[in-house]
Amino acid sequence: xxxxxxxxxxxxxxxxxxxxxxxxxxxxxxxxxxxxxxxxxxxxxxxxxxxxxxxxxxxxxxxxxxxxxxxxxxxxxxxxxxxxxxxxxxxxxxxxxxxxxxxxxxxxxxxxxxxxxxxxxxxxxxxxxxxxxxxxxxxxxxxxxxxxxxxxxxxxxxxxxxxxxxxxxxxxxxxxxxxxxxxxxxxxxxxxxxxxxxxxxxxxxxxxxxxxxxxxxxxxxxxxxxxxxxxxxxxxxxxxxxxxxxxxxxxxxxxxxxxxxxxxxxxxxxxxxxxxxxxxxxxxxxxxxxxxxxxxxxxxxxxxxxxxxxxxxxxxxxxxxxxxxxxxxxxxxxxxxxxxxxxxxxxxxxxxxxxxxxxxxxxxxxxxxxxxxx
Amino acid sequence: xxxxxxxxxxxxxxxxxxxxxxxxxxxxxxxxxxxxxxxxxxxxxxxxxxxxxxxxxxxxxxxxxxxxxxxxxxxxxxxxxxxxxxxxxxxxxxxxxxxxxxxxxxxxxxxxxxxxxxxxxxxxxxxxxxxxxxxxxxxxxxxxxxxxxxxxxxxxxxxxxxxxxxxxxxxxxxxxxxxxxxxxxxxxxxxxxxxxxxxxxxxxxxxxxxxxxxxxxxxxxxxxxxxxxxxxxxxxxxxxxxxxxxxxxxxxxxxxxxxxxxxxxxxxxxxxxxxxxxxxxxxxxxxxxxxxxxxxxxxxxxxxxxxxxxxxxxxxxxxxxxxxxxxxxxxxxxxxxxxxxxxxxxxxxxxxxxxxxxxxxxxxxx
Numbered sequence: 001x002x003x004x005x006x007x008x009x010x011x012x013x014x015x016x017x018x019x020x021x022x023x024x025x026x027x028x029x030x031x032x033x034x035x036x037x038x039x040x041x042x043x044x045x046x047x048x049x050x051x052x053x054x055x056x057x058x059x060x061x062x063x064x065x066x067x068x069x070x071x072x073x074x075x076x077x078x079x080x081x082x083x084x085x086x087x088x089x090x091x092x093x094x095x096x097x098x099x100x101x102x103x104x105x106x107x108x109x110x111x112x113x114x115x116x117x118x119x120x121x122x123x124x125x126x127x128x129x130x131x132x133x134x135x136x137x138x139x140x141x142x143x144x145x146x147x148x149x150x151x152x153x154x155x156x157x158x159x160x161x162x163x164x165x166x167x168x169x170x171x172x173x174x175x176x177x178x179x180x181x182x183x184x185x186x187x188x189x190x191x192x193x194x195x196x197x198x199x200x201x202x203x204x205x206x207x208x209x210x211x212x213x214x215x216x217x218x219x220x221x222x223x224x225x226x227x228x229x230x231x232x233x234x235x236x237x238x239x240x241x242x243x244x245x246x247x248x249x250x251x252x253x254x255x256x257x258x259x260x261x262x263x264x265x266x267x268x269x270x271x272x273x274x275x276x277x278x279x280x281x282x283x284x285x286x287x288x289x290x291x292x293x294x295x296x297x298x299x300x301x302x303x304x305x306x307x308x309x310x311x312x313x314x315x316x317x318x319x320x321x322x323x324x325x326x327x328x329x330x331x332x333x334x335x336x337x338x339x340x341x342x343x344x345x346x347x348x349x350x351x352x353x354x355x356x357x358x359x360x361x362x363x364x365x366x367x368x369x370x371x372x373x374x
Numbered sequence: 375x376x377x378x379x380x381x382x383x384x385x386x387x388x389x390x391x392x393x394x395x396x397x398x399x400x401x402x403x404x405x406x407x408x409x410x411x412x413x414x415x416x417x418x419x420x421x422x423x424x425x426x427x428x429x430x431x432x433x434x435x436x437x438x439x440x441x442x443x444x445x446x447x448x449x450x451x452x453x454x455x456x457x458x459x460x461x462x463x464x465x466x467x468x469x470x471x472x473x474x475x476x477x478x479x480x481x482x483x484x485x486x487x488x489x490x491x492x493x494x495x496x497x498x499x500x501x502x503x504x505x506x507x508x509x510x511x512x513x514x515x516x517x518x519x520x521x522x523x524x525x526x527x528x529x530x531x532x533x534x535x536x537x538x539x540x541x542x543x544x545x546x547x548x549x550x551x552x553x554x555x556x557x558x559x560x561x562x563x564x565x566x567x568x569x570x571x572x573x574x575x576x577x578x579x580x581x582x583x584x585x586x587x588x589x590x591x592x593x594x595x596x597x598x599x600x601x602x603x604x605x606x607x608x609x610x611x612x613x614x615x616x617x618x619x620x621x622x623x624x625x626x627x628x629x630x631x632x633x634x635x636x637x638x639x640x641x642x643x644x645x646x647x648x649x650x651x652x653x654x655x656x657x658x659x660x661x662x663x664x665x666x667x668x669x670x671x672x673x674x675x676x677x678x679x680x681x682x683x684x685x686x687x688x689x690x691x692x693x694x695x696x697x698x699x700x701x702x703x704x705x706x707x708x709x710x711x712x713x714x715x716x717x718x719x720x721x722x723x724x725x726x727x728x729x730x731x732x733x734x735x736x737x738x739x740x
Contacts, residue, residue, distance in 0.1 A: 023654050031662065038666040044679040045417075045501045051678075091536060093712050094698065110528055117530045126535030127701050129546050130417040130501075131676050136533050137508050143531055150528060163490050164514040166507050169464055171497035179500045195661070199654050283395065287566050290657040291399035294558075295406055303414040308674060310502050312470065313419050332467065335498045343465040 006218045010226035017200075018230060027196050028234040032188045032242045039184040040250050043308065045176040047134050049077040053087040053096045058104040060111060062150075066102070069146040075138040091125050097135050098124035170339040181250045182334035183307030185242045189265065190301040190327050192238050193272025194279070194293045196231045202280035202289035220369055224362075228273050235269040246338070256337030260347055264333045267354035271326050272297065274361035281368050301327035306335075326357035378585055382593030386567060390601070400563075404555050404605050408612050411551055415674075416543035419505045423451035425463050425472035432480035438491065438517050442473055447509035464496050471495045471506050483521060537622075537705040545620075548613040549700035550673045552606050553693050556632065557639045557667065560602030561660045564643030567594050569656035572647075587735040591644060591728065598643060599636040606632050613704070623703035627710075631699040631717055638692035638720045641727030648734030667691050692720045 018024045054070060056063045070078050079096055081087050087099035101121040109118035122139055124132040171178045204210040213223055243261065246252045276293065283289040303309065304318070305327035311319055322328050329350040336343055390396055428439050443450045451469050454460050463469045474492035482489035493510050497503040538545045571577035580590060610628070613619045646659035670677070670684060671693035677685060688694045695716040702708035 023652075023658055026658060031658075034662060035665055038669050038684075042666070042669040042680055042684050043675045044681075045675055047676070047679050049678075092706065092709060106529070113528070116528050118528065120529055120531050122531055122533045124533060124535045126538030126541050127546065127705055128676060129535075129538060129541035129543050132535050132538075132541055133418075133505070133508075136531075137504075140531050143529065147528060163488060164493055164511050165490055166493045166495060166510070168495050168497035168500075168503055168507075171500055171503075174497055174500040174504055176500045179498060191661075195658075199657060203652075203654055285393075285395060286653045286657060287562070287570075288395045288399050290661075291403060291562070295403045299407060299410060303410050306499075309414055309416060310419060310422075310499060312422055313416055314414055318413050336465075336467070339498045340465055345462070346466040 003222065007222055007226060010218055010222060011229060014226055014230035018234065021200075024196060024200060024231075024234065027192050027199075028238045029241065031192055031195075032238045033245065035188045035191070036181070036184055036242055036245050036249075039187070040177055040181050040246075043176070043180050043184075045130070045180075046174070047131065047138075048075060050075055050131070050135055050138060051077045051079060051096045052135065052139065053079045053081045053090050053099040054102070055081050055084055055087055055099060056102045056107075058107040060107040062110045063102055063107055065149070066143065066146050069149075070100070070139070070142045072145075073138060073142040076142060087123070091123065094125070096125075097131060098122055098139075100139060177250050178252050178339060179335065180308070181246045181252050182338040183305070183331050185239065185246060186268075186305060186327050186330040186334055187298075187301045187307055188242050189235065189239055189268055189330070190272050190297045193231075193235050193269050194276040194297040195290075196234065197227065197273050197276030198279045198283075198289045198293040199276075199286060200231075200280075201227065201277055202283055202286045205280060205284040206286060220366065224277065224365060224369070227277065228270065231273050232266075232269055235273065236265065239265045239269070252338055254338050255341040257342040260333070260342050260351075261337055264330055264337075264347070264351060264354060267351065267358050268326060268330045271354065271358040271361045274358065274365050278361060278365045278368055281365065297327075300325040304328065305331040307331050323353070326354055329353040329357075375589060379589050379593045379596075382585065382590070383597050386594065386597040387600075389567070390563065390597070400559065400601065400605075404559070404608055405612070407555060408548070408551060408609055411547050412544050412617055415547040417501055417505075418541070418543060419502050419509070420446055421449040422447060422470040422502065422506055423468065424448040425452040425454045425460060425469035426450055427454040427460055427472055427474040429477040430475050430479040434480040434483050434521065435475045438475060438479075438514075439473070441513050441517055442510075445509065445513055447506065460494060464494060467496065467498075469496070470499075470502060471510070473510065544617050545705060546701070548609065548617060548619055549704045550697055552609045552613070552632075552700045553635065553671070553696040554668055554673055555609055556602040556606035556636065557693055557696075558660075558664055559605045560598045560636050560639040561643035561646070561664060562657070563601050564594060564598035564640045565647035565650070565656040565660055566653055567598070568644060568647035569650050569653045572650075573652050588732055591732055591735060595637075595640045595644060595728065598640045599633070602636040602639055603629075603632050619704055621704055622706055623708050625703070627708065627713055628700065628703040631696065631703070631713065631720075634717050634720045634724065635692055635696040635699075637724030638727065639724075641724040641731065642692075644731035645727045645734070648731045667693050670694065671697050673697060689719070690723060692723050695720045 054067065070076055084101060090096045091099060101123065106118045106120060109115040120143065122136060124135050126132045168174055247254050275297065279292050280289045283292055301307065304322045304325045311322050333347050333350050336346055390400065424442060426439055428435055442448055452463050454463060454472060460472045464472060472494040474494065476490065479489045491514060493507065495503040495506060535541055571580060614621060642663055643660065646663065647656045650656040650659055670688040670691050673693065677688055677694065698716050699713060702713065
């Protein structure tokens, strides 16, 4: 039999297997949609209407104005309280994120310029540090607004100080979906890619059909090529769906080139699929394969790829470790292609990283499968 | 009856422990994940690469630049001379922000006209951009006050953070991991044990033993709950001993909550496996359930930021309640009434799901 007809038979076998077994189609098509919807809508770092309790011990004209400024902030939802004990209770139960306390002394000092500055006290629930920090920013911002109005009304000498003018590039409105969704696509691809082969091939090993195939005249490389080829097509389709959803459902702009997107996606998929084969060959058991796939792909793809957490803020040893996580290269490329454009200076090195990862994974798989036979 | 159940539990635990690979995946992942999560999961920003674009050679500008360079939030990564260089550095992620001091800065400042500094931020990472903007504002504000001491501002805001005074991100993520890791492991163990028996045909064998469907389920549920509670406690011990978290609340409350939580986790696992015909379908079910359950629980981003529909959906997510309990027990004295509000929904979810699983197994018998 020629190589060609053997390949033809193998590919046909894989296609039939995919079409007849719903789980491959579920992984390739349903999983991306579920993951994108849940992560795209669910992971939101944009806080709106953050609940904050406000206690004013001695109401005065200025504190009323301050209350108005707090009420006017779109980011805050103010709860009036009439004792600090109430506030402590509300913080304890999680009903409010923090409490702003304006003591009698505050109102008195604020009324007399000679006794400035008056101290406003914010008590934040630090259980969620990011939210606590953002709350401080919002309350501070509302107070700044009041200060600005106050300065204008009272004709205090103009602040001869320094103004900071900021420009948010690539994402002017700081929509966290624009930043999260491209990362989620990378996450989806590492999951579908690895799970597709890890689970399906682990089952072949578990049931002994893999040995049966190896005993056939088909060579090891041919079997692997046929498997990778089929799942590769599925994986690319699943990436297409994800990108389409990002642009339509989540309205994330796409400013880069489709060619670069295709190249990055293809290289990454080859890596993920080969890694899945590698895992399943070593594990030969679906439970172990699923767990290992979870640890070596899902976890790093979420934690160490820069999808949610900033790599630059991690400890140095972990930053170096992230270079071993191919999802890192893909996330970088995707975030750039979606929001910035085709910046080849950034994309090429990352593509190179992906290519190296893909080659290593294929090599490891070939080596391990060959040894398995001895 | 209990003797039979006990025998089944023993059999399940032996099956889990005797295979070295299975043993390894039960033990290693939690430790790896604790390590990774605890060090990687921070929204805070430090040493963000900063580009300096200073067009003003006078002393005030140099002083401002020096303050940016000295701040722990930034690390100077590039010196920039023109707009094209700024664009290139931001595009290629060489820097996360560029601070631009215009030529007239010092002159404007000394003349009391009010000077302007420009900050260009890479907002591909929106949260990072927001935080860096905050840090930069603080630096500039402090600089302005020092440069021109005048009458003090009418008010200042002093912030105190309760429960986590230094806003240490590990104090946030580790209690969350207690919930997430135990959920994943208990779901996997419970769903796979039933699905494997089905796939291998030993399920039918078990049905012809004197064991009744409910007994089979109890025998499958208890070992998985046990494994889950042990894993959770491994994380608790690591958090306390290695990462030095405080434990302010009641350990008994945490353990009780974990038991109820595991009831819900195992309920999900068994309900999935009751409908899955193969292990593969069971694993897929676990993945399809676990990822939304983790995302919607508030593990990584607060529930209150989510759209209303997601918020409602998260009410049937046991992880949401367990997160409140775990964080509450570690960091604060949680009032029992508040704890109870979290415990009963988890219990309800567990009982309903176990009911569904029992019904499905019984249907298989008839």
